[in-house]
Amino acid sequence: MSTQRRRFFARALGTAGALVLAGCDKLSRTDWFPKVLNVAEPVNNSIAKTVARMAMAEEFPESALSPSFRSNGTSDPGTDAYVALAQGQFATYKLVVDGLVENPLALTLADVRALPSREQITRHDCVEGWSAIARWKGARLSAILAAAKPKANARYVVFHCADPMNEDGTGFYYESIDFEDAYHEQTILAYDLNRAPLPIANGAPLRLRVERQLGYKQAKYLLRLELVESFAHIEGGNGGYWEDNGYQWFAGI
Amino acid sequence: MPMDPTLPQPVVPASPAVPDAPLQREDARPVPGGYTYRRHALPVRVFHWINVVALTILLMSGLNIFNAHPAMYWGSSSYSGRPPLLMMTAVEAPDGTARGVTRIFGHQFDTTGVFGLSTVYGELTARGFPSWLTIPDGNWLAMARSWHFFFAWILVLNGLAYVGYAAWSRHIARDLAPTRADWRGIGASIVDHLKFRHPKGEAATRYNVLQKLAYLVVIFVLLPLMILMGLGLSPWANAVWPGWVDLFGGRQAARTIHFVCAWLIVLFVCIHVFEVIITGVWNNVRSMITGRYRVDRDVPAEVQS
Known part of the structure; x- marks a missing residue:
């Protein structure tokens, strides 16, 4: 092939490549295309639930503990209400459990610590790609649900948090999981991290641990658990703060 | 009527450098100076180009995901x-x-x-990685994951369909499995590759031994390992058999292996495209689009393997 032809084809290929890439970026910004891409999510969710419905996340020996457990996302909610709670060592803290329950609850930290608990050394996998290993101890969510008595039509637990995600102090973090995850043996509301009370940087006084999903599901600074049939009416309607920002609700991948 | 041996004999055309045997292929079509034949079956061509699209998008969206924690x-x-x-x-x-x-x-x-x-x-x-290597161009982890997990399914389904077809049609046994002669000729094939000397004529209708091995390694080792290590990143897939990912060194090791496999596949693609170019870019590309590959007849014998 002549040099001229070669140069022409190299340039044509380069231009075509650039056009395709620009096309991909344009598609990403449409309303419809991400919906097409996300047809994979319910497929992944149902396969995960079918092949490993109640499988246990790996637990590690003490020797595997990370030297320190990284704080990511909010490291201090900083609102007046939260600062007041923290200054009082969370003595006035109440975890509200309401929504589709027969028996709404308002639990103090002492109440939560008195519930059946579980301690586990697990690996935290962030959606960004990093992992860290820590020891968590907390109340089993199944015990809290048993006390609250979910109504027959309840399908999800929504976790409302104390940390605002917008600069102006609005848009509180929230997350949701289904009942299969809520009743899973390793699903706990953790109050201890590495055998010390959960630090503010990691979600004091309570954070969710749902061990077969990514870090953004592990909601920190829990204030209220709301049982719902659907989360379509809550915030952006996608079941969580990051879900409202385009992340998958099923965070098992 | 019997021919009179005393009359001058009709002129017989000189025999070509390469025997006519290839024209006995059912699919051979004579063209000036040679013939074309159907090198790649339609399903293989379709699988190939779907694979090109899927792997390109998976690489580039994967690099965007990497950028979230580089x-x-x-x-x-x-x-x-x-x-x-x-x-x-x-x-x-x-x-x-x-x-x-x-x-x-x-x-x-x-x-x-x-x-x-x-x-x-x-x-x-x-x-x-720079924006020209990532999908989307800017840092956008959520969107990169959407692209990645959609095209991961395309890659897996396309790959399974290919392997199923290739086994059923005997494409693997016929075209990809090295023969005994291939194994014996491996040293010569390495030398030929290093000298950029490639089989021509009839010999070019078969894959050479290094080519066969490269395809087999990519299809049965690199791609499956890369997919498995991708699953190793999923905390849910980790739980299916707790500890399995530790056999590969742990989840962060799986992430590294996933990344290295991706670049080994890029290395394969670079060599593959290089070989496509130096062994006749149009002939090769056409054979992967229309299926037809041209074989030249008048080839000096010494460059045939």
């Missing part, structure tokens, strides 16, 4: 007290300018403009 580790955790194997980062140089730095196995390189620090929409931005 470092690679071995073991289960990223925070083990040991430094990362690979890290791309932006640092401030003594003169106050920002530099992109790549650290690999403890060696540090200034990679400003490409790795660690590059221009996105006209602005110098701290990021692992």
